[in-house]
Amino acid sequence: MAEPRGRWCVPCLASLEILQELCREEKLTCAVLGIDKINLQEYEVEYLCGYKKEKGQEYYLVKWKGWPESTNTWEPRRNLRCIGLVKQFRDDHSKFLAKVKAAKRLKLNNCADYKSTVAEYIVMKSKQRLALKRWEEELNRKKNHQGKILVENEVDFEPPPMDFHYINQYKPSLGINLNSDALVGCECLNCLEGKCCPEEAGAQFAYNAQRQLRIAPGKPIFECNSCCSCGPQCPNRVVQKGTQYDLCIFRTSNGRGWGIKTLQKIKKNCFVMEYVGEVITSEEAERRGKFYDSKGITYLFDLDYVEDEYTVDAARFGNISHFVNHSCDPNLQVYNVFIDSLDTRFPRIALFSTRSIKPGEELTFDYQMKGSGDVSITETSEVNSSPKRQRRIECKCGSISCRGYMN
Structure with missing residues (x-):
């Protein structure tokens, strides 16, 4: 039986402006494009x-x-x-x-x-x-968080990336099931004082009353979930609320491609953004990694909180963290976060500030996951290991402590 009319559609690669141009050139009207007989000759x-x-x-x-x-x-x-x-x-x-x-x-x-x-x-x-x-x-x-996203390029004529799709949460590849249903939650009246989700998971409560981190790098974060009795103002709901800051995707002037800078002041130990992408198996990550290495790029991030079964690939599917550059002296640090799902194979990757960050300052993290000062961590710590990189890639971070290579 034939499908009812209106059920099928084909995405158009032309922009709204180009379609409007075609309508006016051919003197056609289109309600969807906002071209009618009245404004057909509008300038x-x-x-x-x-x-x-x-x-x-x-x-x-x-x-x-x-x-x-x-x-x-x-x-x-x-x-x-x-x-x-x-x-x-x-x-x-x-x-x-x-x-x-x-x-x-x-x-x-x-x-x-x-x-x-x-x-x-x-x-x-x-x-x-x-x-x-x-x-x-x-x-x-497309974003589902509070902070705005701005884009600027005052360096060259580079257009927006053609093959990048913005997503707000992990996108499982074929055959991977991301079970995100919470099974149990807390019944605290005050999660800062009660026996909350972190304690039930054998972990330390991650935040203070101002929602700033109070745990060391390498320690997991367990936030309250959809089954908890506490409300949205609970101090143990931070990463799940998304990015709160206005951020700008900008073109760097020293050959590092796109980067991210904050448009607002960020205090130390505050949540900045989450690293999301396509979740793939480690075997598939190895295959893709060889191709990325040949291009001198990679967006692969191991999910190895306990085991090394899966990897996040933010090359084609990701959020604003896709554009965060490497630095040997970074101002962001990675933490593993568990909210609705307690499956240790699929921790959420959250980036927190390691120091106070001024408006206009570029946001960076260390691809080898070594922080600075009192937040330094080793490659054998519990946090995510560095993104997969096989070929030696020159580092252009420009910091005093630059190692010369990103891997």
Whole structure:
């Protein structure tokens, strides 16, 4: 029997703007895209891509939102009400000049060459900025935590990663069952004082009243779960609430790719983010590891709290932690966390601050899991071992204690 109409759909790889352009080019209306007979001829400035001055009057070349580039027009400055876009155009122009002076390699034979080159630069930056903005909006739609995610690239023309899918929790690969059902919970009136989940598991209560860590690295964290009598304000519910800070994915300037920086102050011993990805077997991790090594990258993290059966791979599926870089002097430390599931084969990986972190500071952790100062741990401790790395990869962290290699 045929399926009812409307049951089938195919995901489109084109962006909303491109589809709007196609509609206006073909003079078609589409309710889903917001194109109707009224706004079919509507014009909104998307970005400015050229500048000229004629008879003392300034003109800007305008790319209209939802319209193909063939419809770009020169508009006098007095007709434009997009003050922010004009400022952005001028900023891009200034940055281009700075790059030219710094490189001292770009030879411009005449005025036309210069105008063509700077226009190309500004258009590329404008398109990249729009792509990053769309990606930023997508990430914020998909995340389930309080903190916002921002994206910026002031270094090069690198676009958003094409083959990365944002997830909020472990994604089990075929044949792996992640049982997350809690079987028992506490009945505390005050979990800081009662016989709570950590004590029942033979562990120490991990947090103080301000929800900051009070246990040493290598010790497991047992949080209250869905069966517990305590409410959402319980001080033993921290990792499960997700990232509370506004974080920014930014392009590093020293060849380390994307990185993460905080936009807010983070106090010492506070939960920052969780490391999630696809859960695979260690055998599959070995196979993927060889491919990642050949590319000089890896996102493999062993789940070896007790046994070494499974690995988290955040290469294609992950959250914001996918972009956290390595440092030999990190400001984040890894802890194993158990909440609803007490299966020791599948601990959740949480990253906590090892010191006070200032706004704008990059967030890093040591891929060999060696902290700094009083939180140093050994490779034989109970925490997760380092991500799988076979080929020696040069370290570019720039810290005084840099070992020269990430593995």
